[in-house]
Amino acid sequence: MTAPTNLKYAASHEWVKTEADGTLTVGVSDHAQEALGDIVFLELPAVGRVVKAGETVAVIESVKAASDIYSPVSGEVIAVNDAAVDAPDCVNADAYAAWLFKVKPSNIAELDSLLDAAAYTATF
Amino acid sequence: MTHSSSPAAPQRTPLYESHLAAHGKIVDFAGWEMPINYGSQIDEHHAVRKDAGMFDVSHMCALDLTGADATRWLRHLLANDVAKLTIPGKALYSCMLNDEAGVIDDLIVYYFSAQHFRIVVNAGTAEKDIAWMRAHLPGYDCTLSVRRDLAMIAVQGPNARERFWTAFPGTRAQTESLAVFQGATLPDRPNWLVARTGYTGEDGFEITLPASQAATTWQTLIEAGVKPCGLGARDTLRLEAGMNLYGQDMDETLSPYDAGLKWTVDLKDPARTFIGQLALVTRRQATQFSGLVLIDRGVLRAHQKVTTALGTGEITSGTFSPSLNQSIALARLPAGVAIGSEVDVEIRDKQLKARVVKPSFVRHGKPVL
Numbered sequence: 416m417t418a419p420t421n422l423k424y425a426a427s428h429e430w431v432k433t434e435a436d437g438t439l440t441v442g443v444s445d446h447a448q449e450a451l452g453d454i455v456f457l458e459l460p461a462v463g464r465v466v467k468a469g470e471t472v473a474v475i476e477s478v479k480a481a482s483d484i485y486s487p488v489s490g491e492v493i494a495v496n497d498a499a500v501d502a503p504d505c506v507n508a509d510a511y512a513a514w515l516f517k518v519k520p521s522n523i524a525e526l527d528s529l530l531d532a533a534a535y536t537a538t539f
Numbered sequence: 540m541t542h543s544s545s546p547a548a549p550q551r552t553p554l555y556e557s558h559l560a561a562h563g564k565i566v567d568f569a570g571w572e573m574p575i576n577y578g579s580q581i582d583e584h585h586a587v588r589k590d591a592g593m594f595d596v597s598h599m600c601a602l603d604l605t606g607a608d609a610t611r612w613l614r615h616l617l618a619n620d621v622a623k624l625t626i627p628g629k630a631l632y633s634c635m636l637n638d639e640a641g642v643i644d645d646l647i648v649y650y651f652s653a654q655h656f657r658i659v660v661n662a663g664t665a666e667k668d669i670a671w672m673r674a675h676l677p678g679y680d681c682t683l684s685v686r687r688d689l690a691m692i693a694v695q696g697p698n699a700r701e702r703f704w705t706a707f708p709g710t711r712a713q714t715e716s717l718a719v720f721q722g723a724t725l726p727d728r729p730n731w732l733v734a735r736t737g738y739t740g741e742d743g744f745e746i747t748l749p750a751s752q753a754a755t756t757w758q759t760l761i762e763a764g765v766k767p768c769g770l771g772a773r774d775t776l777r778l779e780a781g782m783n784l785y786g787q788d789m790d791e792t793l794s795p796y797d798a799g800l801k802w803t804v805d806l807k808d809p810a811r812t813f814i815g816q817l818a819l820v821t822r823r824q825a826t827q828f829s830g831l832v833l834i835d836r837g838v839l840r841a842h843q844k845v846t847t848a849l850g851t852g853e854i855t856s857g858t859f860s861p862s863l864n865q866s867i868a869l870a871r872l873p874a875g876v877a878i879g880s881e882v883d884v885e886i887r888d889k890q891l892k893a894r895v896v897k898p899s900f901v902r903h904g905k906p907v908l
Binding site: 452453455456458474476478479480481507 | 575576579580581771775836837838840858859861866887
């Protein structure tokens with residue numbers, strides 16, 4: 416169970432990577448994919464959708480169950496990972512390579528309320 | 540409907556330590572601490588479809604019935620007719636009904652002689668089943684004993700029997716000629732029953748044995764190439780095979796006719812009456828047990844609403860089918876919905892298209908749609 420230290424985490428198990436251009440890339444943690452089991456379906460938000468921090472924006476379905484994915488920050492969805500939609504098991508294979516969507520944040524101060532790797536792994 | 544509540548302290552099968560050693564992810568199932576998987580549930584599923592996998596099913600409850608009136612009592616208790624069992628070891632699947640023809644449980648009964656049967660019931664219903672059975676014993680010369688001293692391992696898959704014989708070569712001669720739904724006791728292994736039954740749609744054996752021998756037997760089977768599989772794979776396998784799960788696809792509010800189990804009700808002998816018979820033949824069949832295949836992308840799940848031309852229905856079990864690579868479900872639909880018709884399933888405020896099929900999706904490794 417890994418949690419790279421260059422990422423921030425939501426308690427609801429999403430990871431956030433700040434890109435060089437200030438946009439944010441979002442996925443789910445290794446802990447989350449492990450708990451979900453074999454992932455078979457992803458429903459990702461529409462590009463252009465304006466989301467609030469904590470809002471349900473995507474759904475991951477494993478063989479076992481469906482789980483909501485929340486946007487860790489507010490902003491506009493500027494890209495989604497169509498390749499992951501076509502091969503959802505890539506999230507099991509490498510949860511940090513298999514990003515789900517990118518957000519252009521409207522309030523970067525929200526990043527401060529996310530957890531660092533140590534604080535996140537202490538939650539389970 | 541009464542459901543006996545799960546005891547506060549979780550129960551463990553004789554294989555609990557074996558599951559931990561194999562890194563099984565333990566969950567609560569009907570009050571039992573059972574492995575849901577040991578890694579990838581999909582890999583376990585494919586092992587059973589393509590090779591051989593095994594399940595700890597020791598949480599199910601074996602009961603022994605002995606006595607002069609054993610046959611007469613079972614013919615009254617069960618909707619299927621044990622009188623058709625004449626070969627020692629032969630098994631029969633049956634529902635046990637209440638007076639309103641609701642299904643108390645589905646079970647397997649093995650015939651050893653007219654005075655000796657083995658009954659295997661579901662884990663979650665065992666307590667109420669035993670109470671119901673005991674309440675109907677007075678007036679019959681027979682005794683019911685609970686066999687919690689036994690463990691059960693289901694070895695399933697196209698290579699299951701061969702791998703079992705590799706693990707236990709001495710059993711081959713006694714079990715090689717078993718027909719489907721037939722079991723054999725082993726003279727040199729007291730309290731073993733090897734039966735050609737299962738819950739996956741594949742060939743294989745269900746092995747009953749003394750609890751004290753369960754862990755070593757499990758290990759010997761692993762060494763013979765049988766993959767441990769959890770309840771997760773067991774669920775996708777049985778769903779693909781179109782087999783009902785008690786408590787999910789049927790319960791005491793439904794008759795066997797509602798649950799697609801008319802074939803298990805035997806009305807042939809006019810001299811026989813069984814509990815629930817009168818209600819069963821007079822009550823209207825409320826629903827039709829059907830299969831669904833999702834046409835759009837998504838995953839069908841229990842309790843999703845189904846809209847058909849004849850009214851609404853409900854999914855009782857749904858999953859992603861690893862064999863078909865699409866989502867399938869069992870559903871209760873209004874009686875008369877045609878096979879092949881398209882219906883809408885509500886998934887997160889969207890209406891997705893699904894096709895109605897016979898409730899059987901995969902058998903012996905092959906799609907049967």
